[in-house]
Amino acid sequence: MNILDATAPVPAALRGASVAIGNFDGVHRGHQALLAEAQRAAEAAGRPWGVITFEPHPRSFFRPSEPVFRLSPAPLKARLLAALGADFMLPLTFDATLAGLDAEAFIERVLGDKVGVGHLVTGFDFHFGKGRKGNADLLRSLGPKLGFTLTEVEQVTEPSRSAPFSSSAIRSALRHGSVAAAAHDLGYWWSVLGTVTAGDGRGQTIGFPTANLQLEPGTDTRDGIYAVRVRDIAKPPPRTGMPGAAYIGTRPTFGSDRRFLEIHLLGFSGDLYDRELLVEFLAFIRPDRTFQDAASLTEQIARDCHACARAVAEIDHADPMRAFRLGRLQADGKI
DSSP: OEEOOTTSOOOGGGTTOEEEESOOTTOOHHHHHHHHHHHHHHHHHTOOEEEEEEESOHHHHHOTTSOOOOSSOHHHHHHHHHHTTOSEEEEEEOSHHHHHOOHHHIIIIIIIIIIOOSEEEEETTOOBSGGGOBOHHHHHHHHHHHTOEEEEEOOOOOTTOSSOOOHHHHHHHHHTTOHHHHHHHHTSOOEEEEEOBOOOSHHHHTTOOOEEEOOOTTOOOOOEEEEEEEEETTSOSSOOOEEEEEEEEOOGGGTOOSOEEEEEETTOOSOOTTOEEEEEEEEEEEEOOOOSSHHHHHHHHHHHHHHHHHHHHHHHHSOGGGGSHHHHHHHTTOO
């Protein structure tokens, strides 16, 4: 997939493409319906298809002091879109200039002049432009003049529920440690993509060495122990998933004041520093808590590792996310 530079002209071969537009944070099942429609329209017209999204998240621009819990920061979002077959992603820089464009100017300058959209796909609740005054009706009225058609996808849900799939609901599920509920709405196991950094070596001293990854600001998942599956991105697909026990928290036993993501790979020995890992969260094992001493913590970690190994083995045997397209690609190590 081609990740386009927002400051450069769109290549001629991509003009006239079928394009889905939105934030697509999480690329959840509702988003996937939009993306599938963009792909269907592209195939019917013999055109490429891609995605216009916004970086940083618009909420981060308008409320910079309140970090957004990003379900899929830009690098992970790009991997998910590529797995779904998108030909390109154009991350527009959401700054004062873009925020100040009125809706008509956004359509004419961005969708028309810059991208040359041939067919546009939006969600039922997509609003854009200064004051969020742009909507599907305005796109329909200006589209013929600029040479593009429009599909507005209605809210996506399923018979057993009334609420549509939403990034907000998925964030809420993860805040409560409800990993399976979040995965059901995402259509794959929620994941973190990051590069292993040096820690303080505390895990090594108690017999459970860890790979340390930086959490994105705003990531407020429930603190505790998770069963995870880990893939080394440096390896070509399909990438084998390694079982692991992940810890998210502030290490209350040792009096830390910052949040960590530490992963102990079960049955692995070796150096992972500077490796890029994709960590798939499969089950919440227990909440974080303070231990009396390092020995008590070590005993609990051994029990946690056993529980994590069992949970990962059960999911590897019958992964419920295989019911969904991205879930199958994930289980097969193709993301």
